[in-house]
Amino acid sequence: MPDSISSTMNDSHAAIILTSLIIGCVILLGVGAALICSKCRRMLQKSRNTVAASPTELPKIDRICDPPFLYKNQSSGMVQCLVCQGAIHVGEMVRQLSICKHLFHANCISTWLHSSSTCPRCQRDIRAPDERIIGPCSSLELA
Known part of the structure; x- marks a missing residue:
């Protein structure tokens, strides 16, 4: 035991x-x-x-985004910034893309535009027309 x-x-x-x-x-x-x-x-x-953008890149951002403004709730639903995945609240600084009119936090879209040339929401090419590369030129053929 x-x-x-x-x-x-x-x-x-x-x-x-x-x-x-x-x-x-x-x-x-x-x-x-x-x-x-x-x-x-x-x-x-x-x-x-x-502020995410450097002074040399501000003109590029200004050409593809409307100026920053304070967000005022214009709809009954929640608006989400797809860059940070956070809600956009009344009184926050936001920017709207000129081409597609999608809305994002001002700092978030500035950061996004450093590394991407498409809208985070619709994936549309948002570069200014003079920055877009159309593609290879077919009229210049080598003999």
């Missing part, structure tokens, strides 16, 4: 230690995830608060 009690106690100690290790790992993972989330939130907030 004493051997079975000793064996049972060793098993229960092992179970307690294993459970403690698992709980400790879960806590460490949670703390790590919280730190990563807070860093991402700070980066997103910082990108929303800073």
